[in-house]
Amino acid sequence: MNHLHIVSIFLFVHSTLCGVKDLTEHFGDAPKNIGPRGSQGAQSLQDDTITNDLINEGEEDEDYLDFDKIFGEDEDYDPDIIDAVPEIKDPDTELGNMFELFHGKTRLQRLNIINANFGFNLYRVIKNNTDPSENILLAPIGISSAMATVSLGTRGHTLQKILSTLGFKDFLNSSSTYNISTIHNVFRKLTHRLFRRNFGYTLRSVNDLYIRKGFSVRDDFKTSLNTYYFAEAQMVDFGNRDFLTKVNRRIQQLTKGLVKEAVTNVDPSLLMLLVNCIYFKGSWENKFAVEFTQNMNFRLNDKEIVKVPMMKAKLNVLVAADPELDCGILQLPYVGNISMLIVLPHKLTGMKLLEKQLTPQVVERWQKILANRTREVFLPRFKLEKKYNLKEVLSTMGAAELFNRGDFSGISDEEINIGLFQHQGTITVNEEGTEAAAVTEVGFMPLSTQTRFLVDRPFLFLIYEHRTNCLIFMGRVANPTKS
Numbered sequence: 001m002n003h004l005h006i007v008s009i010f011l012f013v014h015s016t017l018c019g020v021k022d023l024t025e026h027f028g029d030a031p032k033n034i035g036p037r038g039s040q041g042a043q044s045l046q047d048d049t050i051t052n053d054l055i056n057e058g059e060e061d062e063d064y065l066d067f068d069k070i071f072g073e074d075e076d077y078d079p080d081i082i083d084a085v086p087e088i089k090d091p092d093t094e095l096g097n098m099f100e101l102f103h104g105k106t107r108l109q110r111l112n113i114i115n116a117n118f119g120f121n122l123y124r125v126i127k128n129n130t131d132p133s134e135n136i137l138l139a140p141i142g143i144s145s146a147m148a149t150v151s152l153g154t155r156g157h158t159l160q161k162i163l164s165t166l167g168f169k170d171f172l173n174s175s176s177t178y179n180i181s182t183i184h185n186v187f188r189k190l191t192h193r194l195f196r197r198n199f200g201y202t203l204r205s206v207n208d209l210y211i212r213k214g215f216s217v218r219d220d221f222k223t224s225l226n227t228y229y230f231a232e233a234q235m236v237d238f239g240n241r242d243f244l245t246k247v248n249r250r251i252q253q254l255t256k257g258l259v260k261e262a263v264t265n266v267d268p269s270l271l272m273l274l275v276n277c278i279y280f281k282g283s284w285e286n287k288f289a290v291e292f293t294q295n296m297n298f299r300l301n302d303k304e305i306v307k308v309p310m311m312k313a314k315l316n317v318l319v320a321a322d323p324e325l326d327c328g329i330l331q332l333p334y335v336g337n338i339s340m341l342i343v344l345p346h347k348l349t350g351m352k353l354l355e356k357q358l359t360p361q362v363v364e365r366w367q368k369i370l371a372n373r374t375r376e377v378f379l380p381r382f383k384l385e386k387k388y389n390l391k392e393v394l395s396t397m398g399a400a401e402l403f404n405r406g407d408f409s410g411i412s413d414e415e416i417n418i419g420l421f422q423h424q425g426t427i428t429v430n431e432e433g434t435e436a437a438a439v440t441e442v443g444f445m446p447l448s449t450q451t452r453f454l455v456d457r458p459f460l461f462l463i464y465e466h467r468t469n470c471l472i473f474m475g476r477v478a479n480p481t482k483s
Contacts (some may be wrong), residue, residue: 009113054060067462080106101360102174108193109469110174111186114167116360116471123474125393127355133300135482137386137425137475139278146276148187149207150402150418152224153411158401165399184228193468200336201282208253210247210273212238221411227431239268247275255279258426271416282334282470288313288379288431297376298380298459298481301348308480309381311431317377318370319453325357326350329366330377330453341366341462344455351458363462378433378454382480394421427473
C-alpha cells in the first residue's frame, strides 16, 4: 500500500499567518535573517511581536498571493447568498439546533459553523487522550481545509466518511441547492475573505502538494486542487536529502522562522505530501503596557501554584458570565475584525464541564450576552508549541478508511492511502497582542459586581474572524509556563 502524507502547520503569534509565493519558483533562497531563537526582552516584545527571528515585513510581498486579482470583480459565485433553511421538525436534536443557527447566515458563515463544530469535536477527542495538566492548541480551519482538499480525490464510501466526519453532510442537508461543489466553492471564497493584508492584521494560508517523480496523478485532481485551494503540484524526489532541507526551509520562511523542522524522516517510497500552513499576526486593539507586567500566581490545581508573567491593563471590554456553565467570558479584540474569546471556569474543577458542553450554539449564546464593561484585566503571557499525529484522532471520529484502503481513485489509479496526518502549531501571547484568559474569583459572581478579570487558572481561548464567523484557532492553557 502506497502512502499519502499530510502535514498541517499553523501559527498564531499575536498576529501572523503563512504567505504564498509563486509556486513555479517554489523553493527560493532561504531568508538570511532567520537565526537561532534569542532571549525575549522588553524591546522584542515592543517590536513587531514575539521573537527576534521573524522575517522582515518588507519580504512579505514575495510570499503573497493576491487573491483580489485572482477573484476579480466579476466572480460568478457569491457566498453571501442567504438560502432558506429546512423546517426544523425536532429542534431538540443536535442537527435541529445547528440548523437554528443557520437562519439569516450566509453560505460562508454556515460552513464555518460546521467547521467550528468539527473543531470542538476534534478538541474533545484530543482532550480525552491528553493529561489535564497539558496545554492544547489547534487550528480547526486548517485541519478542515486539509481534509476538504483530500476529499477532492476520494470517491464512494471514503468520500461519505469524510463528509460525515467533518459535518459537511449537515451543511449539504441544510439546503436543496447545495452540493459537494458548493463546499469547495465556499472554501475558495473563504480563502479570499480571510487571507488578505488590508484589515489591520496578517492572516495567511498556503497549501503545498509534493508528488513523487514518476507517480501519475489525475489532471482533474491537480486542476481542482489549484482552483479551489490554490495548491500547485510539485514533482520531487522524496529520497533526495535536499528535499527535506528545501521543504523545511520553505515552511520556516512561510512561518517567519517559527516552525523550523516540520517535516522529518520522509519515506523514500512516499507518493504524495500535502502541507497546509496557517500564519496569523495581530496586535491588540488595546495593548498591555510592558512595565505593568509582573510575576503573579497561576493556580494549576488545588495543590499547585506557579509564578507567571501576568500582563495587566484597565480596559473597556466585552464581558459576560454564564451561570449555566459557571464561567466568565472576556472578548479581547485585535486591530481589524478578529478577536480572542477567553473562557474561564469560575472553579478549578469547572474545566471538564466546559470542555464537554462547548458547541457553536454555546458560543453564539455568549456572543449575544456580552456587555461593554470597564475591567482591570490580568492575562498571563504564554507561548504554546504543539504537534499532533491526527491519524488515530480522525480514525476515532469516523475517518479510519482514509488510512486503510480508502477509495482515492479521484487522485490516481494506484492503490494509496494516507500514512501520516500531522498537525503542528505555535502561538505566542504577549503585551503587543495574542491570547490567554482565566477568572480569579472562585464561584459565581454577578457580572455587575466584578471589577477585575483575573486569569489565574486554566482557561480556554477561541480566535474568531467575525465577518465570516470563522473559528481560526482554539486551545487550552493549563499551564502558561509550559509550551
